[in-house]
Amino acid sequence: MSKKCKIIVYSIAASIIALIVLGLVKLIFFSGIFWPMISLKGDETMKWQIHEAWKEPGYEAQFRFQDHPEAVDVSTTLNVDRFGTYEIRYCYEGKHCKVRTVEVVDEKAPFITLEGDSEIRIFENETWQEPGYLAVDDHDKDISDQVKVKGEVDTDKIGTYKLSYVVEDQSGNKASAMRYVEVCEDPTRMKLHYQFDEYDNTMEEWWIHKSEDHKRNTAAKDRDFLAQYDAYYIGEDEKVIYLTFDEGGNNETYIKEIVDVLNAHDVQATFFFTLNYVRDHPDFMRELLNEGHLIANHTYHHYDMPLLAQEETIDRFVSEITEFEKTYMQVTGKKTEKIFRFPKGAMSERSLKIMQALGYRTYFWSHAFYDYGPTISKQEALTSMMEHYHNGAIYLLHPSNKGNYLAIADFIEAMQEEGYRFGLVNEIGSGN
Known part of the structure; x- marks a missing residue:
């Protein structure tokens, strides 16, 4: 081996020995054998959010292979309510200290x-x-x-x-x-050009032939006649039922109890309200929308609308509809979905055409019974609901009837067992 190579080998060996010796020195002198060793948990330099209570990251103290955290005294001038840079001193029995630096800052956005x-x-x-x-x-x-x-x-x-x-x-x-x-656009500023004299204005009240053996039924007007005016009384021939409730602000009503039952069964329904009810129950209106129910237009004053379907009263006709729209938007912050039901089902061909001209779809019903009588029992209500259900049925119910409230849960559960789902009427005629 040449002299140069020997020098290199000796140099490498010396370096290795030096590293070993240094490691031993550190092990001896910094492992707490001859004097205490303090080690900090967390960073030695930290930033801390002003006004936030200080949480000590912690520390460890060892001496002669024993843990002695109780021997450490912690001292500081740290003030978390004041900007600045502070030191925290960790000293073993007053000496052999370790220092943590803490900067109090404001880094939290308002x-x-x-x-x-x-x-x-x-x-x-x-x-x-x-x-x-x-x-x-x-x-x-x-x-x-x-x-x-x-x-x-x-x-x-x-x-x-x-x-x-x-x-x-x-x-x-x-x-x-x-x-x-x-x-x-303010809906109440709307003016409708009157051009409806060619349409018959003979007033009729809606009626139905009650379903027998759960077959789809007929009513005052057939589907084809109604469809030309975007009006409907029954849905498609499939296993779906549409629950609808007419509410004009009766002195006695079980509407909130009914809604609780619907929500508990995850069933949505359509509610046809007059303006006064929307205006007087704003929180309830917003709750209905949040639960996925549909709020629909039932006019301002619950008038027989064909009586207003004249050239001289067309502004009043329109006002009955648009005043509801404005109130609905003021209460909910949303635009009205243009879904309509005639008060008492009183309609004429002309009034159907006017509602279509206002952009509305009109919904009658394929099942109803004398449920606005105050003495109707749960059993009477449930029997009527169960005897006449059929595919695509639109049920007209009144929340003023306690019997409806008591029967609705049983009816929902029975229909779901029969494989029916419950829908909102706006899916009928929507084109989807």
Whole structure:
């Protein structure tokens, strides 16, 4: 071996020996054999959110192969309510110390809460009034007065407007929120050009031949006649039943109890309301929509609509419909789905045509009974429901009847055992 190679080999060997010796030195002197060794859990340099309670990451202390955490004294001037850089000292019996550095900072963004909904519908030519907002920061507290609102709402122009809410705290942390305001055409401003004299205005009250042996039945008008006016009294020939309830604000009603039963069975129904009921029960209206039920138009005053289907009263006819639409939107913030039922089933060909011109689909029924009598029992209600069910049946029920309320759960369960599902009437004639 050459001299040069020997030198290289000796150098490598020396380096290895040095590393071994250094490792032994560290093991001896830093393993707590000759003096205590303190080791910190977590990072030795940390950032901590201002005002957040300090949570000690922990530490360990060893001396002569024994754990002695109780011998460690922890001291600090840390103030989590004040910005700054602080030290935490961990000392074994007052000496042999370890230091952790903690910087108190503000890295948490403030929080913006919008008053009112994030999506709002208002009518054209109304005055836009900002519902308000609240901005809160962990350090700066209420900073609502520092929120900047970008965007404008022009109520003279129909459209959707975006409002942006931005706030920044003293540490430069930002938060934002968005609101969309849709300016809608006021339905009550609608004028319908009268051109309906060619349509018969003879008033008829809806009637049905009750189903026998669960066969599909006939009624006051046949399906083909009704279909040309987007009107229906029965669904398709399949195992589906449509529960509908007419409610005009009776003094006694079991509607909320009925809805509880429907919700418990995960069944949705269609509710035909007059304006006063929608106006007077806003929270209930929103609950119905949240549960997937359908709220439909039953006019403002529950009039016999053919009496208004004249040139001189056409504005009143339209108002009966559009006033409901406006109230519905004010209460729910949503546009009305244009589904209609004539009060008492009183209709004429002309009134059907006018409703079609207003963009509505009209729904009658294929089963009903004298359920608005106050003494109808659960058994009477259930018997009528069970004896006359048929494919595509639209049931007219009144929530003022306690018998309906008591019978509805049994009826739902019996129909589901027969393989029927329950639907909303808007699927009839929808084209889907």
